[in-house]
Amino acid sequence: MKLNSLEDLLVEELRDLYSAENQIIKALPKMAKTASNSELQQGFQEHLEQARDMCSASSRCAMP
Numbered sequence: 001m002k003l004n005s006l007e008d009l010l011v012e013e014l015r016d017l018y019s020a021e022n023q024i025i026k027a028l029p030k031m032a033k034t035a036s037n038s039e040l041q042q043g044f045q046e047h048l049e050q051a052r053d054m055c056s057a058s059s060r061c062a063m064p
Contacts, residue, residue, distance in 0.1 A: 021055040024048075 032044035
């Protein structure tokens with residue numbers, strides 16, 4: 001994709017971040033389930049909640 005302006009760059013970066021958050025949302029439950037340490041499991045769960053919040057906030061941004 002050719003970026004013609006700073007706005008194009010911003011939109012492209014937001015899309016990339018949104019995609020990354022969605023990927024981690026899919027991976028974290030599996031990681032928590034297979035973690036052998038309870039603190040690590042809790043950390044994965046907390047990160048999952050944060051990722052869901054971030055994804056929700058990102059989806060409220062106007063994406064052309």
